[in-house]
Amino acid sequence: MNKRNTFWGLILIFISLTIMAEITGLIESYSIVRLAWTIILVAYAISKIFTLSFIPASIAGAIALNINAEYLNIEASNSIFIASILLGIGLTLLTKNMKRNKRRNKTVIINGKDIKFTTDKSFNTTSENIEGEDVYFENNFGDNSRYIQSNNLKTARIENNLGHSRVYFDNVTFNPQRAIVNAECNLGKITLYFPSNINLQNNLKTTLGSIKGPASFHTDDRYPTVFLDGECNLGEIEIVIL
Structure with a gap:
């Protein structure tokens, strides 16, 4: 089981048990347990901010606000979560724009090597081919299909x-030494279609999202190994083997 899913699952279960215990009078109105979880949530949010992962940070902050709403003189509601998610998305898009402006039309260093990306950006429903040894594709609010050719x-x-x-x-020949596919999904869905003649190392992580499809597998030493990295925040990444 993914460690992040375990962490968030334990938090949500414990918060629900805390609320039920308060309602039944089993614990005090403001317990040490609630304070401890508030500290954990705030610490988690701060740690995600340092890594520029604003969506999970904002969700953690929203949970902390909700469980302490009575003592902060605010109303616990879904509006807090909606506002926090929108804030996380906005900050994510702003920081991505800054990173993208630095990266576009420039060479970056990955694993000690200079790499120039073939970039593609879309806001609409489109379908097109992308060629190159190192490719980058971004989709905002659209429904798109991209066919990598390399x-x-x-x-x-x-x-x-x-x-x-x-x-x-499916029409790609992967580098025989090392091929990396990095997928980042925020409140949406990414579907990745891979050929069957590969070995897959699945290192995807998720925060309140889901990852569907096969985990890591080794088919044949003659096949190239594809390292699948990235993160899914409040969305879904699906892996399909053709």
Whole structure:
């Protein structure tokens, strides 16, 4: 089980038990347990801010506000979660724009090597091919299909915000030494289509989201190994083997 899912699952279960215990009078109106979980949530939020992961940080902050609403003289409601999610999305998009402006049309260093990305950005419903050894695709609010074409794919980065990205790797020859596919999904869905003649190392992480499809597998030593990295925040990443 994913460690982040375990962490958030324990938090949500414990908060629900705390609320039920308060209602039945089993614990005091403001307990040490609630204070402890508030500290954990705030610490978690701060740690995510340092890594520029604003969506999970804002959700943790919203949970902390809700469980302490009575003592902060605010009303516990879904509006707090909606506002926090919107704040997280806004901050994520702003920081991504700053990173993207630095990266676009420039060479970056990954694993000690200089890499120039072939970039593609979309806000609409489109379908097109992307060629190159190192590719980057971003989708905001759209529904898109991208067909990667490469004879030596080394790196692919997919970023999806509030949309659905379908990325096909079935016509790709992966670099035999090391190929990295990085997927970041925020409140949307990414569907990745891989050929069957690969070995997959699935390192995807999720925060209140879901990852569907096969986990890591090793089929044949002759096949290239694809390292699948990234994070899913309040969305879904699906892996399909063709």
